[in-house]
Amino acid sequence: MTRPQEVDTAQIRARYPDVFDRPASARLATPLMLGAALAIFVFGLVNLDFSPQRFFAGLSQLGWISLMMIPPDPGSSLPVYLKALGETLSIALLGTTLAAVFALPVSLLAARNVVPSKILRFPVRRLLDSIRGIDTLIWALVWINVVGLGPFAGVLAIAVSDFGAFGKLFSEAIEGADQKQVEGIRASGGSALHEIRFGLLPQVLPVIAGQVLYFIESNTRSATIIGIVGAGGIGLQLAEQIRVLEWQKVSFLILMILVAVAAIDFVSGKLRFAIIGRRAVA
Amino acid sequence: MTIAVAILPEQQLAALNATYRKAVARKRLRLLAGFALFVAALIVASIGAEVNLRTFFTYFGNFVSYFDRLLTLENGQRVWTDFGEWFWGWHKWLKLLGETLLISYVGTLGGAVLAFLLNFLAAENTSPAAWLRFTVRRLLEFARTVPGIVFALIFVIAFGLGPMAGVLAIAIHSTGALGKLFSEIVENADMKPVEGIRSTGASWVACMRFAILPQVSAGYASYALLRFEINVREASVMGFVGAGGIGQELIVAIRKFYYSDVSAILVTIIVTVFLIDITTGWVRGRLFGREART
Numbered sequence: 231m232t233r234p235q236e237v238d239t240a241q242i243r244a245r246y247p248d249v250f251d252r253p254a255s256a257r258l259a260t261p262l263m264l265g266a267a268l269a270i271f272v273f274g275l276v277n278l279d280f281s282p283q284r285f286f287a288g289l290s291q292l293g294w295i296s297l298m299m300i301p302p303d304p305g306s307s308l309p310v311y312l313k314a315l316g317e318t319l320s321i322a323l324l325g326t327t328l329a330a331v332f333a334l335p336v337s338l339l340a341a342r343n344v345v346p347s348k349i350l351r352f353p354v355r356r357l358l359d360s361i362r363g364i365d366t367l368i369w370a371l372v373w374i375n376v377v378g379l380g381p382f383a384g385v386l387a388i389a390v391s392d393f394g395a396f397g398k399l400f401s402e403a404i405e406g407a408d409q410k411q412v413e414g415i416r417a418s419g420g421s422a423l424h425e426i427r428f429g430l431l432p433q434v435l436p437v438i439a440g441q442v443l444y445f446i447e448s449n450t451r452s453a454t455i456i457g458i459v460g461a462g463g464i465g466l467q468l469a470e471q472i473r474v475l476e477w478q479k480v481s482f483l484i485l486m487i488l489v490a491v492a493a494i495d496f497v498s499g500k501l502r503f504a505i506i507g508r509r510a511v512a
Numbered sequence: 513m514t515i516a517v518a519i520l521p522e523q524q525l526a527a528l529n530a531t532y533r534k535a536v537a538r539k540r541l542r543l544l545a546g547f548a549l550f551v552a553a554l555i556v557a558s559i560g561a562e563v564n565l566r567t568f569f570t571y572f573g574n575f576v577s578y579f580d581r582l583l584t585l586e587n588g589q590r591v592w593t594d595f596g597e598w599f600w601g602w603h604k605w606l607k608l609l610g611e612t613l614l615i616s617y618v619g620t621l622g623g624a625v626l627a628f629l630l631n632f633l634a635a636e637n638t639s640p641a642a643w644l645r646f647t648v649r650r651l652l653e654f655a656r657t658v659p660g661i662v663f664a665l666i667f668v669i670a671f672g673l674g675p676m677a678g679v680l681a682i683a684i685h686s687t688g689a690l691g692k693l694f695s696e697i698v699e700n701a702d703m704k705p706v707e708g709i710r711s712t713g714a715s716w717v718a719c720m721r722f723a724i725l726p727q728v729s730a731g732y733a734s735y736a737l738l739r740f741e742i743n744v745r746e747a748s749v750m751g752f753v754g755a756g757g758i759g760q761e762l763i764v765a766i767r768k769f770y771y772s773d774v775s776a777i778l779v780t781i782i783v784t785v786f787l788i789d790i791t792t793g794w795v796r797g798r799l800f801g802r803e804a805r806t
Contacts, residue, residue, distance in 0.1 A: 267621065270617060271617070271618055271621050273614075274614040274615075274617055274618035274679075275618060277611070277614055278611070278614060278615065278618065278674075278675040278676060278679060278756070279674060279675065279676060280676055280679075284671065284672070284676065285671075285676075287671075288667070288670045288671030288672070288676075289670075291669075291670040291671070292666075292667075292670040292671075295666065295669070295670055316560050317560050317561060317562075319557070319560075320556070320557035320558070320559075320560035320561040321557075321561050323554065323557045324554065324557045324558055324561055324563065327554060359786070360782050363745070363781065363782040363785040363786065364778060364781070365745050365746070365748060365749045367661070367749040367752060368748075368749060368762065368778070371763065371766045372578070372766070373575075375574075375578060375766070376571055376572075376574045376575045376578055377567055377568060377571050377574075378567070378571075380562055381560075381561040381562050382561060382562055382563055382564060382567070382568070384561070385561050385563060451657065451659055452659075454659060454662075455659045455661050455662065458661060458662075458665070458752070458753065459752060459763075462561070465662075468662065468665075469665060469753075472665045472666060472669065475669070480666075484658060484662070487657070487658070488654070488657055488658070491657050492657075
């Protein structure tokens, strides 16, 4: 009978030092990082007044609220809600379109292959960054101060905050475009404008169209919330009903939002598919 | 010497041209129809959203002068002439900003842990049962679609005013968003290690721990960091509905027309978001190499 071969651990250890004797820094890095993350987490819980009894009291309260939400019931205000939903969809569509129209020329200025001068590109990019750093809700508050309460302020808020996002995304798409076609136009004697129109735009427009459609989708979500600060749409109704504790209406409104977002998802998914084909959808 | 370019006979050329024009005309027509449809939708939308260009142009001066006032101190000077006066409340604001960062950190980590627990159940290739996958997916979808601030509005009533509601709202929303992304990473993972571990008689949990987790943990951390960036922005407005952080101070300043305060708080928020973006970008670069930095 053969016994399993005796394993000489010492020899194996000596042969593979980087597996068995990893330096302390490599061995301790992960636990240390996890420990630090956990420490900050606990510190945060303490600092933000978390306490178990508050948490569980809140949970039971939440349970009651969810019970009161069933069944969802709009009462007599269904027409008002449908109108508000239409308003929300309008805000999303208009805001995104405005943003895309204004962002296209600016994104050309921020693209490395169109504007080689760093001095010109830098301020444009920082401007776009600062616009993106401010949340849509804050823009909504600012526009309410300018054009008054109502959905128009919402349109402008979405347009401005998306302008920042589009500027960055479009300029990245433009930088990713193939330079050969631009060179071809230049070689045949085209001007700078011709280069952009016939060399760059045909390449980037499908990408841009896909992004715009995607943003219309995600803006339906944003448009539902800007109503909370008074910029029109279904968020206004939702915030009001939550404040007066009409839970059945609240759950109905949330359901309406979910259905609307799912419908927009479906339609824009199909459209994106038609415009840019299967590859780019994923 | 002239070069003769071969040109097709007149008749043949005419036929080809006609076909070409027809093909192009069809495409153009379709494009035009799509464009007309889009414009019609825009017009309907602008009626729905009560767009009034007259108001816009009348009040556009307001927009410019609003920014003008934002950058003016109470004594009529420009803000950058006196930083001490502009950022007079920096002590309070920094504290609130710290609270905002903590809210987003605790919310992101909580959401990431929940998403981590749920995502193996939601992924096509690792889910133990179809009904479980369906339920978990619908749950995640719900958490993702309802905006964070709506959760915050409800939680403020259930848990009381304060940062706790904000943390929970961010945690739930992040669970939905991260759960989907995480499960997509799992679906792209290589299944051969799972088979190997399975063949040794390991349980489902052991399979996940030793076969899937080593493949996906880097992607998880990368997405969680990205989510943290987004949540910092989100947490800055949680105060609007009373859920803690710097938003409370900002909405008071905007509503009461404390112009220079508004600009000072906005500047601190923008700078913080910048710093967080740069830091997380750097951390992701360090952790996962260049390719993960996109």
